[in-house]
Every structure is written in C-alpha cells, then in structure tokens.
Amino acid sequence: MTDPSNTTAPAKNIRVRFAPSPTGVLHIGGIRTALYNYLLAKQQGGTFILRIEDTDQGRYVPGAEAYIAEALQWCGMIPDEGPGFGGEYGPYRQSERKDIYRRYALEMIEKGVAYYAFDTPEALDAQRQADPNFKYGAAVRMSLSNGLTLSKAAVDEKIAAGEPWVIRLKVEENETIHIQDLIRGEVNFQTSELDDKVLLKSDGMPTYHLANIVDDHLMKITHVIRGEEWLPSTAHHVLLYRALNWEATMPQFAHLPLIMKPVGSGKLSKRDGAKLGIPVFPLSWKSDRPEDTVVGFREYGFLPDAVVNFLALLGWSPGTEQEIFSMAELSSAFSIEKISKSGARFDFDKAKWFNQQYIMATSDETLATMVRPIVEAHGHHPETAFLEAFCGLMKERVTVLPEFWENGYYFFEEVRNHDLSGIAKKWKKEQRPVFDQLLKVFSEIPTFDAENLKAATDEFMAQNELKPGDVLPALRIALAGTMKGPAVFDMMALLGKTAAVARLQHAFDHFDQAI
C-alpha cells in the first residue's frame, strides 16, 4: 500500500505544499486539495507545508489566514511547516519574501529571459477593448513600451524617473511544452499560444506565477498537487523553471478535478452554500457584509473525520469497496493515480450519510462532550451520566449534532406540544382509569429501569386484555410529544420515576381535555 513507486519520486523526501491565498474563506475544494497533499505527505513520511500566498494586497482579508490554519487543524491536518508552525524554509508568507522574488526577476532580466514593461493597465485594457483576443506576446511586444523596444538608457531613465514598471517573462515562439501530469498524463502546449506573463507587479509584489516557482524551488517541493484551474498556466511555470535553470529539480504536477455545484453547472462557489442552505465551508465565518457570512460544516454539526472521509472520496477512490476510512487508513490507501480526471458534483446527502455513520460509531462519552455545548446553549446543565445515556439513545436517530437537541429536547424540558393525531382515535375517556392504574404500577416499581418497566407493562396488558398498540403510543406521545424517538421504556428509565410518572399524569389530563 505504501509502495513509493506508486506515486513516483521514490527515493526523495516528499515535500508538498498547500498554498491558499488569504482572500477570504476557503471552501471545501481547498480543503480537499490540502487533504490530498497531506495524505501523500503522511503516506510517504514526507512534509506537509502551509504557504500563504498573499501577494495581492488588494484582496487581502484580515483573519483569513487564521481561518485557514484553524480549518486545517479542525480537519486533523497539522502542517509540518508554515507560518506559526515552524520550519527551515521560511518565511512562509509570500508578502515577507518580496526581496527574494525581486532578486530572481532581476536575474531573469540579466539573462534576457524577462524584460521591463511600461504599459499601463489602462493602456492594456484599451487594447483588449479594441481586440478581445489581444495577447501580450511575441506578436505584439515589439510594438509596445518595454525593454525590448526601448534602449537600455531609456529604460533606466524611465525607472529613475519613477515611472511604474513591471517585469514580464519573454516567451519564445514555436516551442512545444510537454507536461507529464500525474493524473492526466502528457499535456502539451504551444508557446505561441502563451502570453508574456507579468512576473513582478508595479507594486513590487510578484505574481502567483513567479512566487510559486521561486518558493516551490527554494522550499524543495517535490509534488505540486493543485486544482485543475492551474493546468493552463503550468506551461508558463515550466518556462520559468527553465529560465531560472531549475528544470532538473522541477516538481511533479498533479492537477485535481474540480468540485462542481450541487445543482446547476459550473464549479462549486462560495455562494452555493447560502443559496441551498448547506455548508460548503469547513468553519463558519462572520463578516460585516451579510453576503460574506457563511456557515461551516463544524457549526452545522459535522464531525471532522466525517468531512475528511467524504471529501477524500469525492474525486478519489481506493479501488476497493470500503467506504469508511480513518485518516490513517486514507493515507495508507491513497495514491495519486487513483484520483479521477473528471469533476465531482458536491453531494450533500452523501456528506450527511457519512456524518451519521461517524456519529453512530462514536462512543456515548465522546458524543456527550460534543452535545453538551448545544444543550447548555438551551440553558440546561445535565449530569454527565445522564447526557451520555441520552446520546446513547439518540445517536442512531440523528445525522448532525444539533439534532440531538432538536429531536430529543424533551429529555431536558417539558414537551412543547403533543402530536395528538397518532392517538386521537385510541384515547377514550373511559380508558383513563386503566391508564391511572398503569401509572400506579409504574410508581411502585422498585428499580425503575427499562427491563422492569417492560415486564410490568407486559403483565399489566395481559391482565387487562390490552395490546401494545393500545398502550404504547399513548405513553410515547405523553412522554415525547411525538411518535418518533427511542423505545418508550428507555425514555422512561432515563427520565426517572418521578419525572416520568409526573409527565405521564399531566399529559393524560391534557389528553382528556384535548381529545
């Protein structure tokens, strides 16, 4: 299972990175990308690195980086290196590495594989307006304002005068770039189709393309596992490795299929969660702007292991029929080759099924610690033993954590309203004395547990020629208000003699009135 030849680069120490941009909340697709990186690293005894790609100061969102770190930790993916996680290859925030990128950009100018360009964004926009197919490349660069058309002296003069400039990659014509993608096989691009990408922006920050290549090289990244949206720019990245003479140690690429919207077409986006009332983010995020406020899987009541399990199988399959995997099992079964090529639609029903499976498999003790905050939020402070027993009775009947309360609140407070439809036909005034007798039987039971309760009730029913259907539904509605729920005698035992008998009595009075 852990055969390294499985996933290439056998002898090397695997180093992978998850490199999100702190522009806001990170949705579940990002978490899956992180997961696949993490699984490969753990399987191979490698290193999982978190790198923050904050080179766009305009889109920086305070708190986003903390969100990312918290989300990874919640999912059980602790970076081995990263901002706040230590490591020998820092800093791990690109905004703190500006000088490094500038150095390499300048080096490329020296080598003649990159050049200064002075065209303003406005001028370029105008070009695109005029020609939607405009591309800053070999065909037009000799007619624009840049280091290729200006003399060295003119370039120096403009720079000295404080005129804004960028550095662009000089893409040669008529070459074919071959990429060996671990998931897709060989993918080819013609350089004639490629534009002269900006490497260093006029604000001194690198673009993604430059920063990503420089950092991956310096951080000794062996595998780049990222979303398919990066596939088209990979040709530029290969060119950059070449331009810097790093091609020999270039990482291997694996471009992941995208996660698609639950309904409609296109890739999953931020807005899809709010639109359908389902979480598509790991954690909740509060923003001043309501449209940026989102609910997370955690707050919706999912267990992290269930989310991880669900995500792992959304685009990857072990090739066996196993569905439930712990993180350790995932990392031993994982292989890049088994990642599928096509996009996977986000299926919330499946996510809920996984969560239900995980809740049922979790011990009552653990469940109690997770359910306690929910119950306390409603003003109740049950004893641990009670809460654990409650979780035991309810865990096969919930799919997300808040349902423990929603479906079982009546264990903590009085029934809010009784669903009389189930017993309306059965409840007859003349039967009331019979139920009062049963109540008396209950209150005389020495050990008020489910077993004794059942035995006593069976005996009572036999003596009075009653069938379970004559008695149990009324008890159930009286105790819980609903026909749904745990076994009647389990409910009574958990409630305890005093509470159970009192509740039955009051409910019977209510039945007499209401029916």
Next chain:
RNA sequence: GGCCCGUUCGUCUAGGGGUUAGGACGCAGGAUUUUCAUUCCUGUAACACGGGUUCGAUUCCCGUACGGGCUACCA
C-alpha cells in the same frame, strides 16, 4: 472566440477488448421494531454519439456533441 481538460446508473465511483457492467448515496418495496431510526433483504437505474482497429469494443484510436477550466499588474 482561442487554448487545455474531461464524459460508466439521478449523484460519487469500480472495472476494463469477451463481465449477468460491481459498490455506495438517493429513491421505492419488504423483514425486524409498540414508533422513529438503526440493521438486513429486494428493486430502480449507466458505459454520450458516429466512425474506425479487432473475430469481438463500454474498454484502444479519430471525430462530433456535451460538460468544465483558463484566457488580469487575481490567485
């Protein structure tokens, strides 16, 4: 528009030149259960289309269609 990627049940997927095309979710029915849920059983439903290659193609190749991504001084 151009470039790139993809296409097996409604969804997630296994498989792979000769299979009754397997599993899971969902849905439907049944068994168990005083109820609900769980559990178990059964059913439902798929190889996008057209050409090749081949004795044989869902599987390989080429087209077409459809879907997706990219096409910024965003990542």
